[in-house]
Amino acid sequence: MGIAVIGTGLAGLACAQALAEAGEAVTLFDKSRGYGGRVASRRREGLAFDHGLPAFDPVSAETVPALADLPEWEAHGRVAAPRMNAFPRTMGEAFESRMGTRIVSVDAETLALTDEAGEAHGGFERIVAAIPAPQAWGLLASHDDAFAPIAEATYAPCWTLMVGGVAGETAVPHRFAQETGVIALLLRDDAKPGHTAPAPCYVAHATREWSRENLERDAADVAEDLCIAFAAMTGLDPDGATYRAAHRWRYCAVERAVEAPFLLSADGRIGACGDWAGADRSGGDARAAWRSGAALGRAMAR
Numbered sequence: 001m002g003i004a005v006i007g008t009g010l011a012g013l014a015c016a017q018a019l020a021e022a023g024e025a026v027t028l029f030d031k032s033r034g035y036g037g038r039v040a041s042r043r044r045e046g047l048a049f050d051h052g053l054p055a056f057d058p059v060s061a062e063t064v065p066a067l068a069d070l071p072e073w074e075a076h077g078r079v080a081a082p083r084m085n086a087f088p089r090t091m092g093e094a095f096e097s098r099m100g101t102r103i104v105s106v107d108a109e110t111l112a113l114t115d116e117a118g119e120a121h122g123g124f125e126r127i128v129a130a131i132p133a134p135q136a137w138g139l140l141a142s143h144d145d146a147f148a149p150i151a152e153a154t155y156a157p158c159w160t161l162m163v164g165g166v167a168g169e170t171a172v173p174h175r176f177a178q179e180t181g182v183i184a185l186l187l188r189d190d191a192k193p194g195h196t197a198p199a200p201c202y203v204a205h206a207t208r209e210w211s212r213e214n215l216e217r218d219a220a221d222v223a224e225d226l227c228i229a230f231a232a233m234t235g236l237d238p239d240g241a242t243y244r245a246a247h248r249w250r251y252c253a254v255e256r257a258v259e260a261p262f263l264l265s266a267d268g269r270i271g272a273c274g275d276w277a278g279a280d281r282s283g284g285d286a287r288a289a290w291r292s293g294a295a296l297g298r299a300m301a302r
């Protein structure tokens with residue numbers, strides 16, 4: 001017996017850590033093979049990109065004790081090295097984990113989980129869903145009225161572009177945000193402390209508006225369009241890049257949060273947490289995810 005935590009993003013890991021500190025046995029589940037959720041990194045052609053959360057901003061770092069030992073990237077916050085996903089991986093590997101396992105249903109009576117291959121995962125006495133609100137709603141909607149607020153949360157998407165090994169230098173700073181245009185944020189990942197790479201590695205975040213308008217397009221076509229915007233912004237020619245690809249985050253940033261630190265079923269056996277939850281509608285970011293997960297873990301510990 002023990003507690004199953006579905007989702008190994010910051011919320012799931014914070015929850016698992018709080019439960020483990022209280023002596024609970026935790027098993028992690030994630031549909032991805034890697035830990036971290038939106039704290040995501042990709043290695044290709046000897047290059048590396050943080051195509052999710054670029055850095056733990058100073059506000060997050062102040063409230064998450066586990067980030068204190070990470071190096072600071074100028075004024076932009078703290079970063080894990082050699083890539084951002086090193087932080088969740090170190091935390092996640094401490095737990096029994098069933099990675100590459102997408103949970104498609106939760107049985108509210110038996111607490112058995114079923115994955116997309118039809119395999120049942122049973123023997124748990126409590127369940128945590130630490131996943132984005134629309135996905136949590138899919139699993140928990142029919143279980144308990146306590147979960148009804150999940151339906152209120154909304155997210156903005158983000159298309160990100162990775163460009164590595166492009167020749168030449170640009171005058172654009174290593175972290176550059178702008179209000180207009182297709183690209184809202186440009187980052188030079190190999191400039192982060194401890195992020196060495198044999199060639200420049202850029203990550204660009206498209207604006208919310210552009211991402212929304214182009215949400216259902218093919219990733220290769222989106223990469224072409226974002227490369228044109230990248231070239232116009234930097235003066236660099238991405239046609240000669242070693243690696244270029246676009247990644248879609250359908251649920252990137254919370255636009256409307258739920259006014260609760262977490263949600264718990266009436267019998268206390270099923271809980272839900274994530275960046276969509278915030279006690280005073282302050283949900284919506286990495287800090288909110290951590291706080292929500294840690295608070296739920298403390299509440300469910302016996």
Ligand SMILES: Cc1cc2nc3c(=O)[nH]c(=O)nc-3n(C[C@H](O)[C@H](O)[C@H](O)COP(=O)(O)OP(=O)(O)OC[C@H]3O[C@@H](n4cnc5c(N)ncnc54)[C@H](O)[C@@H]3O)c2cc1C
Nearest residue numbers: 007009010011030031037038053102103274275285286289
């Ligand atoms: C490009 C980008 C930029 C960002 N910039 C910032 C920023 O500057 N500052 C900031 O504070 N925040 C930022 N964020 C947001 C921040 O990363 C998130 O708020 C936070 O990481 C969310 O953590 P979470 O644990 O709630 O969810 P997630 O990280 O999404 O974790 C959920 C996990 O659940 C898994 N999962 C989902 N459904 C299932 C299922 N059915 N079965 C099994 N596993 C499942 C997923 O694979 C994932 O690993 C950014 C995010 C992105 C993508």
